[in-house]
Amino acid sequence: MNTSFNALIVPARLVHPVHIGLVQLDLPALQRLAGREVGVVAGGDWHVYLDSGGIRYTENVRAEVLMREAGVDLDETIHGTAMFLGHGGPGDGADAPQHLIRLAEQLFDMPPAA
Numbered sequence: 001m002n003t004s005f006n007a008l009i010v011p012a013r014l015v016h017p018v019h020i021g022l023v024q025l026d027l028p029a030l031q032r033l034a035g036r037e038v039g040v041v042a043g044g045d046w047h048v049y050l051d052s053g054g055i056r057y058t059e060n061v062r063a064e065v066l067m068r069e070a071g072v073d074l075d076e077t078i079h080g081t082a083m084f085l086g087h088g089g090p091g092d093g094a095d096a097p098q099h100l101i102r103l104a105e106q107l108f109d110m111p112p113a114a
Contacts, residue, residue, distance in 0.1 A: 008084040008096040008104055010057035010066060018108045020101065023083060025093045043072050045087055046097050051080030066104055 007023045039050045048067065050060075063082035067074060086094035105108050 002050070005085055005093050006095040007010070008101055010060060010063040010082040010084070010104070012060040012063075012082075014062070018062060018104050018110045023085075039073075041072060042069065042087075043067070043070050043100075046084055046100055047087065047093075049083045049085070050078060062108055065107060066100070069103055069107065069111050070100060079114070 003025045004022055005025055006019070006020050009021045009023075010018050037100040041048050043048065048063065050063075058079065060080060062080055063078045064074060066082075066084075067078070084096045086097045086099055088094035
């Protein structure tokens with residue numbers, strides 16, 4: 001099972017760019033990225049790992065906009081860094097879908113992915 005994937009990473013702080021990064025898909029790596037407790041929100045062919053702990057970091061406006069534009073109706077505010085991946089096999093992930101990356105490029109002036 002592959003545990004390294006190209007993720008679309010959307011930092012909460014606006015001074016940090018939205019980018020593609022190689023991530024390990026294991027619990028310690030996810031906890032380092034998300035903060036403490038890891039939550040998941042699923043879209044059609046993607047899912048996003050988020051901070052779901054009691055401590056609220058900076059609101060992630062860009063992740064909220066991306067999720068809404070991708071068709072997810074959110075009930076709450078997103079906080080902390082968001083990591084978008086594609087769906088793989090059962091219990092597995094996949095690289096972030098190209099359509100989600102293109103949407104992020106359009107919304108956030110992100111340089112085109114290689």
